[in-house]
Amino acid sequence: MLPLEDGFSRRFYYLRLSITDVCNFRCTYCLPDGYRPPDGNKEGRKSFLSLEEIRRIVSGFAAMGTRKVRLTGGEPSLRRDFTAIIETVANTPGIEKVAMTTNGYRLKERAQEWFDAGLNALNVSVDSLDPRQFHQITGENKLAEVMEGIEAALAAGFKSVKINAVLLKGLNDQQLDQFLAWIRHKPIELRFIELMQTGEMDNLFRDHHTSGELIKEQLLGNGWIQQLRAVDDGPAQVFMHPESQGGVGLIMPYSKDFCAGCNRLRVSSVGKLHLCLFGDNGVELRDLLSDDSQQEALQLRIRQSLSGKAATHRLHEGNAGMTPHLASIGG
Numbered sequence: 001m002l003p004l005e006d007g008f009s010r011r012f013y014y015l016r017l018s019i020t021d022v023c024n025f026r027c028t029y030c031l032p033d034g035y036r037p038p039d040g041n042k043e044g045r046k047s048f049l050s051l052e053e054i055r056r057i058v059s060g061f062a063a064m065g066t067r068k069v070r071l072t073g074g075e076p077s078l079r080r081d082f083t084a085i086i087e088t089v090a091n092t093p094g095i096e097k098v099a100m101t102t103n104g105y106r107l108k109e110r111a112q113e114w115f116d117a118g119l120n121a122l123n124v125s126v127d128s129l130d131p132r133q134f135h136q137i138t139g140e141n142k143l144a145e146v147m148e149g150i151e152a153a154l155a156a157g158f159k160s161v162k163i164n165a166v167l168l169k170g171l172n173d174q175q176l177d178q179f180l181a182w183i184r185h186k187p188i189e190l191r192f193i194e195l196m197q198t199g200e201m202d203n204l205f206r207d208h209h210t211s212g213e214l215i216k217e218q219l220l221g222n223g224w225i226q227q228l229r230a231v232d233d234g235p236a237q238v239f240m241h242p243e244s245q246g247g248v249g250l251i252m253p254y255s256k257d258f259c260a261g262c263n264r265l266r267v268s269s270v271g272k273l274h275l276c277l278f279g280d281n282g283v284e285l286r287d288l289l290s291d292d293s294q295q296e297a298l299q300l301r302i303r304q305s306l307s308g309k310a311a312t313h314r315l316h317e318g319n320a321g322m323t324p325h326l327a328s329i330g331g
Contacts, residue, residue: 003065004265004302006275006309013232014068014264015061019085020048021269023074025103026139027127029166029195029204034139035074048269051081053289055088057267060298062094068232070099070123074269077106083117090118097121097232101164105142107149112156121160122153123191128165128172129182137171154186162189162249169210176215183246191236191249196277212252219248231263259312265302273302275309 004012026034049057058069069089076082077100090098099121100114107124126146128134134143153161163183167173183190194212197205216237220226224239227247235258236249252258266274271286283305288298 004061004306006306008309008311010260010262010309011065011231012263012265012306013066014070014234015058015066016070016072016264016266017054017057017089018072018074018267018269019054019076019079019082020074022078023103024078024105024140025075027125027166028137028139029168029208032139032204048079049271049286049289051084051088053271053286054085055092056289056292056295056298057271057285058089058092058095060295060302061265062092063295064299064302065094067095068097068099069095070101070121072101075103075105076100077102077110083110083113086114086117086119099123099160101125103138103140104146104149105140108145108152111149111152111158115153115156115158120158121162122158123162123164124150124153125164125166126150127168129175129178133171137166137168150188159187160189161187162191164191164193166193166195167210167212167215168195168208170208173210173214176218180244180246180248183248184244185246187245189236189238189247189249191251193251194253196253211254212250213255215248216250216252224248229261234264235261273305275305 006012022035023031024035026032058066061069071085071089076085079085086098086100089095098119100119101123102125104124104126107122124146125138126134126143127137129143131141131143135141150161150163165172165179179190192212192215195205195209197209216239219239222241224241227238227240229238234251235253236251238247238249240247266277267285268274268282271284271289272282273285274282283301285298285301288294288301
Protein backbone atom coordinates (compact mmCIF):
# COMPACT_ATOMS: atom_id res chain seq x y z
CA MET A 1 0.00 0.00 0.00
CA LEU A 2 1.45 3.35 -1.06
CA PRO A 3 1.08 6.04 1.62
CA LEU A 4 -0.64 9.30 0.82
CA GLU A 5 2.18 11.66 -0.19
CA ASP A 6 2.35 15.09 -1.81
CA GLY A 7 4.94 16.62 -4.10
CA PHE A 8 7.06 17.72 -1.13
CA SER A 9 7.41 14.17 0.29
CA ARG A 10 5.01 14.93 3.14
CA ARG A 11 2.98 11.89 4.18
CA PHE A 12 -0.56 12.08 5.49
CA TYR A 13 -1.73 9.79 8.28
CA TYR A 14 -4.31 12.10 9.84
CA LEU A 15 -7.80 13.10 8.63
CA ARG A 16 -9.80 15.95 10.12
CA LEU A 17 -13.41 15.18 9.22
CA SER A 18 -16.03 17.86 9.79
CA ILE A 19 -19.51 16.43 10.32
CA THR A 20 -21.38 19.73 10.75
CA ASP A 21 -20.60 23.42 10.53
CA VAL A 22 -23.31 24.26 13.07
CA CYS A 23 -22.20 25.47 16.50
CA ASN A 24 -24.17 26.62 19.53
CA PHE A 25 -21.37 28.89 20.86
CA ARG A 26 -20.56 32.35 19.49
CA CYS A 27 -16.80 32.58 19.93
CA THR A 28 -15.38 35.95 18.93
CA TYR A 29 -12.66 34.37 16.77
CA CYS A 30 -14.97 32.02 14.88
CA LEU A 31 -18.74 32.68 14.87
CA PRO A 32 -19.31 35.95 16.78
CA ASP A 33 -22.78 36.35 15.27
CA GLY A 34 -23.70 32.70 15.76
CA TYR A 35 -24.28 30.02 13.15
CA ARG A 36 -25.68 31.11 9.80
CA PRO A 37 -26.70 28.43 7.25
CA PRO A 38 -24.77 28.60 3.96
CA ASP A 39 -26.12 31.31 1.65
CA GLY A 40 -28.91 31.99 4.14
CA ASN A 41 -30.42 28.56 3.45
CA LYS A 42 -32.17 27.43 6.61
CA GLU A 43 -32.27 23.92 5.23
CA GLY A 44 -28.49 23.90 4.74
CA ARG A 45 -27.85 21.48 7.57
CA LYS A 46 -29.64 18.72 5.64
CA SER A 47 -26.70 18.57 3.25
CA PHE A 48 -24.20 17.32 5.81
CA LEU A 49 -22.51 13.98 5.15
CA SER A 50 -24.67 11.00 6.07
CA LEU A 51 -23.47 8.14 8.26
CA GLU A 52 -22.91 5.94 5.20
CA GLU A 53 -21.00 8.68 3.39
CA ILE A 54 -18.83 9.14 6.48
CA ARG A 55 -18.13 5.39 6.53
CA ARG A 56 -17.04 5.46 2.88
CA ILE A 57 -14.85 8.54 3.34
CA VAL A 58 -13.07 7.03 6.33
CA SER A 59 -12.70 3.62 4.68
CA GLY A 60 -11.09 5.24 1.65
CA PHE A 61 -8.59 7.17 3.71
CA ALA A 62 -7.84 4.18 5.95
CA ALA A 63 -7.07 2.07 2.87
CA MET A 64 -4.39 4.65 2.01
CA GLY A 65 -2.70 4.63 5.40
CA THR A 66 -4.73 7.06 7.51
CA ARG A 67 -4.46 6.02 11.17
CA LYS A 68 -6.12 8.90 12.99
CA VAL A 69 -9.46 10.61 12.42
CA ARG A 70 -10.56 13.74 14.25
CA LEU A 71 -14.28 14.54 14.21
CA THR A 72 -14.78 18.29 14.08
CA GLY A 73 -17.36 20.96 13.35
CA GLY A 74 -18.83 23.40 14.26
CA GLU A 75 -19.77 21.43 17.31
CA PRO A 76 -19.80 17.74 16.28
CA SER A 77 -21.95 16.57 19.18
CA LEU A 78 -24.88 18.54 17.76
CA ARG A 79 -25.36 15.63 15.35
CA ARG A 80 -28.06 13.34 16.72
CA ASP A 81 -26.19 10.35 15.31
CA PHE A 82 -22.86 11.39 16.80
CA THR A 83 -22.39 8.23 18.88
CA ALA A 84 -23.11 6.10 15.79
CA ILE A 85 -20.54 8.15 13.86
CA ILE A 86 -17.91 7.41 16.53
CA GLU A 87 -18.70 3.69 16.36
CA THR A 88 -18.51 3.69 12.57
CA VAL A 89 -15.13 5.42 12.46
CA ALA A 90 -13.68 3.39 15.36
CA ASN A 91 -14.68 0.11 13.69
CA THR A 92 -13.02 0.98 10.38
CA PRO A 93 -10.04 -1.34 9.76
CA GLY A 94 -6.78 0.60 9.96
CA ILE A 95 -8.06 3.43 12.15
CA GLU A 96 -6.16 3.40 15.43
CA LYS A 97 -7.23 6.70 16.99
CA VAL A 98 -10.57 8.52 16.99
CA ALA A 99 -10.53 12.05 18.37
CA MET A 100 -12.96 14.93 18.56
CA THR A 101 -12.76 18.68 19.08
CA THR A 102 -15.64 20.02 21.15
CA ASN A 103 -16.81 23.05 23.08
CA GLY A 104 -17.59 20.60 25.88
CA TYR A 105 -21.17 21.55 26.58
CA ARG A 106 -22.43 17.93 26.30
CA LEU A 107 -19.33 16.29 27.70
CA LYS A 108 -20.54 15.82 31.28
CA GLU A 109 -23.55 13.75 30.19
CA ARG A 110 -21.99 11.92 27.23
CA ALA A 111 -18.29 11.33 28.02
CA GLN A 112 -18.75 7.72 29.09
CA GLU A 113 -21.08 6.93 26.19
CA TRP A 114 -18.60 8.32 23.67
CA PHE A 115 -15.64 6.57 25.27
CA ASP A 116 -17.49 3.26 25.18
CA ALA A 117 -18.33 3.85 21.51
CA GLY A 118 -14.65 4.08 20.63
CA LEU A 119 -13.66 7.71 21.07
CA ASN A 120 -10.22 7.80 22.67
CA ALA A 121 -8.99 11.40 22.43
CA LEU A 122 -10.59 14.73 23.23
CA ASN A 123 -9.77 18.36 22.56
CA VAL A 124 -11.96 20.71 24.59
CA SER A 125 -12.02 24.45 23.96
CA VAL A 126 -11.43 26.45 27.15
CA ASP A 127 -10.25 29.93 26.21
CA SER A 128 -10.18 31.26 29.75
CA LEU A 129 -10.39 29.96 33.31
CA ASP A 130 -12.11 33.16 34.38
CA PRO A 131 -15.91 32.72 34.07
CA ARG A 132 -16.59 36.30 33.01
CA GLN A 133 -13.85 36.27 30.40
CA PHE A 134 -14.95 32.82 29.16
CA HIS A 135 -18.43 34.29 28.67
CA GLN A 136 -16.98 37.32 26.88
CA ILE A 137 -14.98 35.17 24.44
CA THR A 138 -17.49 32.37 23.78
CA GLY A 139 -20.80 34.16 24.15
CA GLU A 140 -21.90 31.47 26.62
CA ASN A 141 -21.78 31.47 30.43
CA LYS A 142 -20.92 27.77 30.62
CA LEU A 143 -17.39 27.50 32.03
CA ALA A 144 -18.54 25.51 35.09
CA GLU A 145 -20.39 22.96 32.91
CA VAL A 146 -17.40 22.58 30.57
CA MET A 147 -15.00 22.05 33.48
CA GLU A 148 -17.33 19.41 34.92
CA GLY A 149 -17.32 17.74 31.52
CA ILE A 150 -13.53 17.57 31.51
CA GLU A 151 -13.59 15.86 34.90
CA ALA A 152 -16.23 13.44 33.58
CA ALA A 153 -13.98 12.62 30.61
CA LEU A 154 -11.02 11.82 32.86
CA ALA A 155 -13.28 9.66 35.06
CA ALA A 156 -14.63 7.86 31.96
CA GLY A 157 -11.14 6.66 31.09
CA PHE A 158 -9.85 9.12 28.47
CA LYS A 159 -6.05 9.09 28.50
CA SER A 160 -5.69 11.87 25.94
CA VAL A 161 -7.43 15.08 26.97
CA LYS A 162 -6.24 18.35 25.50
CA ILE A 163 -7.47 21.84 26.22
CA ASN A 164 -7.51 24.34 23.36
CA ALA A 165 -7.12 28.02 24.20
CA VAL A 166 -6.91 30.56 21.38
CA LEU A 167 -4.37 33.20 22.39
CA LEU A 168 -6.02 36.62 22.47
CA LYS A 169 -3.94 39.68 23.29
CA GLY A 170 -5.51 41.75 26.02
CA LEU A 171 -7.82 38.93 27.06
CA ASN A 172 -6.28 35.56 28.03
CA ASP A 173 -2.60 36.09 27.16
CA GLN A 174 -1.74 36.85 30.77
CA GLN A 175 -3.25 33.66 32.23
CA LEU A 176 -0.32 31.26 31.70
CA ASP A 177 0.40 30.85 35.42
CA GLN A 178 -3.27 30.13 36.15
CA PHE A 179 -3.43 27.50 33.41
CA LEU A 180 -0.15 25.87 34.50
CA ALA A 181 -1.36 25.63 38.10
CA TRP A 182 -4.55 23.91 36.88
CA ILE A 183 -2.74 21.22 34.87
CA ARG A 184 0.02 20.58 37.39
CA HIS A 185 -1.85 17.64 38.91
CA LYS A 186 -3.95 16.65 35.88
CA PRO A 187 -2.88 14.50 32.87
CA ILE A 188 -3.98 17.20 30.45
CA GLU A 189 -2.17 18.90 27.58
CA LEU A 190 -2.93 22.60 27.44
CA ARG A 191 -2.63 23.95 23.89
CA PHE A 192 -2.29 27.63 23.12
CA ILE A 193 -3.28 28.36 19.53
CA GLU A 194 -2.23 31.58 17.84
CA LEU A 195 -5.16 33.57 16.52
CA MET A 196 -5.31 33.05 12.75
CA GLN A 197 -6.60 35.55 10.24
CA THR A 198 -9.68 34.43 8.31
CA GLY A 199 -11.89 36.17 5.79
CA GLU A 200 -14.37 37.53 8.33
CA MET A 201 -11.97 38.32 11.18
CA ASP A 202 -9.58 41.02 9.94
CA ASN A 203 -10.34 43.52 12.71
CA LEU A 204 -10.22 40.92 15.48
CA PHE A 205 -6.87 39.68 14.19
CA ARG A 206 -5.43 43.18 14.11
CA ASP A 207 -6.55 43.92 17.66
CA HIS A 208 -5.88 40.60 19.40
CA HIS A 209 -3.16 38.61 17.62
CA THR A 210 -0.09 37.79 19.70
CA SER A 211 2.74 35.35 19.06
CA GLY A 212 3.04 32.01 20.84
CA GLU A 213 6.80 32.58 20.88
CA LEU A 214 6.28 34.70 23.99
CA ILE A 215 4.76 31.70 25.78
CA LYS A 216 7.55 29.45 24.49
CA GLU A 217 10.22 31.73 25.94
CA GLN A 218 8.51 31.66 29.34
CA LEU A 219 8.22 27.86 29.30
CA LEU A 220 11.86 27.25 28.32
CA GLY A 221 13.00 29.77 30.90
CA ASN A 222 11.15 27.83 33.62
CA GLY A 223 12.43 24.32 32.94
CA TRP A 224 9.91 23.04 30.40
CA ILE A 225 11.40 20.61 27.85
CA GLN A 226 10.28 20.33 24.21
CA GLN A 227 9.15 16.82 23.15
CA LEU A 228 9.60 14.86 19.93
CA ARG A 229 6.64 14.72 17.53
CA ALA A 230 4.93 11.45 16.46
CA VAL A 231 3.97 10.89 12.80
CA ASP A 232 0.23 11.32 13.44
CA ASP A 233 0.51 14.19 15.93
CA GLY A 234 -0.89 17.60 15.14
CA PRO A 235 1.29 20.66 14.55
CA ALA A 236 1.78 21.59 18.21
CA GLN A 237 5.21 22.03 19.73
CA VAL A 238 4.78 20.14 23.03
CA PHE A 239 6.57 20.86 26.29
CA MET A 240 6.72 18.88 29.54
CA HIS A 241 8.01 19.69 33.02
CA PRO A 242 9.24 17.13 35.59
CA GLU A 243 6.98 18.66 38.25
CA SER A 244 3.80 18.77 36.16
CA GLN A 245 1.48 15.92 35.16
CA GLY A 246 0.13 18.09 32.38
CA GLY A 247 1.93 19.39 29.32
CA VAL A 248 1.75 22.47 27.13
CA GLY A 249 1.39 22.57 23.35
CA LEU A 250 1.91 25.64 21.17
CA ILE A 251 0.36 25.93 17.71
CA MET A 252 2.08 28.79 15.90
CA PRO A 253 1.03 28.94 12.23
CA TYR A 254 3.10 32.08 11.64
CA SER A 255 6.34 30.46 12.77
CA LYS A 256 9.08 29.51 10.32
CA ASP A 257 8.60 26.13 8.56
CA PHE A 258 5.20 25.55 10.22
CA CYS A 259 3.91 23.73 7.13
CA ALA A 260 7.00 21.55 6.62
CA GLY A 261 5.63 18.86 8.94
CA CYS A 262 2.05 18.92 7.65
CA ASN A 263 0.51 15.45 8.04
CA ARG A 264 -3.25 16.08 7.87
CA LEU A 265 -5.95 16.49 5.28
CA ARG A 266 -9.43 17.85 5.78
CA VAL A 267 -12.86 16.89 4.52
CA SER A 268 -15.69 19.35 5.07
CA SER A 269 -19.16 18.50 6.34
CA VAL A 270 -20.47 18.63 2.77
CA GLY A 271 -17.83 16.29 1.35
CA LYS A 272 -15.11 18.52 -0.02
CA LEU A 273 -11.43 17.64 0.37
CA HIS A 274 -9.38 20.61 1.58
CA LEU A 275 -5.63 20.30 1.20
CA CYS A 276 -5.04 23.22 3.58
CA LEU A 277 -7.12 25.03 6.19
CA PHE A 278 -6.32 28.20 4.25
CA GLY A 279 -6.56 26.83 0.72
CA ASP A 280 -9.00 27.58 -2.07
CA ASN A 281 -12.35 26.01 -3.01
CA GLY A 282 -11.78 22.32 -2.19
CA VAL A 283 -12.07 19.12 -4.21
CA GLU A 284 -15.51 17.53 -4.55
CA LEU A 285 -15.68 13.95 -3.23
CA ARG A 286 -19.36 13.52 -2.58
CA ASP A 287 -20.22 12.29 -6.06
CA LEU A 288 -18.08 9.22 -5.26
CA LEU A 289 -19.79 8.39 -1.96
CA SER A 290 -23.12 6.97 -3.15
CA ASP A 291 -22.05 3.32 -2.93
CA ASP A 292 -19.09 1.12 -2.01
CA SER A 293 -18.22 0.31 -5.62
CA GLN A 294 -16.61 3.74 -6.07
CA GLN A 295 -13.87 3.27 -3.47
CA GLU A 296 -11.13 2.90 -6.07
CA ALA A 297 -12.22 6.08 -7.87
CA LEU A 298 -12.46 7.92 -4.54
CA GLN A 299 -8.93 6.96 -3.55
CA LEU A 300 -7.58 7.87 -6.97
CA ARG A 301 -9.14 11.34 -6.82
CA ILE A 302 -7.69 11.96 -3.36
CA ARG A 303 -4.22 10.86 -4.48
CA GLN A 304 -4.34 12.96 -7.63
CA SER A 305 -5.51 16.00 -5.67
CA LEU A 306 -2.38 15.92 -3.52
CA SER A 307 -0.32 17.03 -6.50
CA GLY A 308 -1.96 20.43 -6.06
CA LYS A 309 -1.06 20.86 -2.39
CA ALA A 310 1.11 23.95 -1.93
CA ALA A 311 4.32 23.99 0.09
CA THR A 312 2.88 26.44 2.62
CA HIS A 313 -0.10 28.61 3.47
CA ARG A 314 -0.05 32.32 2.65
CA LEU A 315 -1.09 33.73 6.00
CA HIS A 316 2.06 35.85 6.13
CA GLU A 317 0.67 37.72 3.12
CA GLY A 318 -2.68 38.22 4.82
CA ASN A 319 -4.21 35.60 2.51
CA ALA A 320 -6.57 33.19 4.30
CA GLY A 321 -7.76 31.60 1.08
CA MET A 322 -11.47 30.83 0.83
CA THR A 323 -11.91 30.19 4.57
CA PRO A 324 -14.50 32.68 5.93
CA HIS A 325 -14.26 31.33 9.50
CA LEU A 326 -12.81 28.25 11.22
CA ALA A 327 -16.16 26.46 11.60
CA SER A 328 -16.63 26.34 7.83
CA ILE A 329 -14.26 23.40 7.34
CA GLY A 330 -13.61 22.27 10.89
CA GLY A 331 -10.61 24.37 11.98
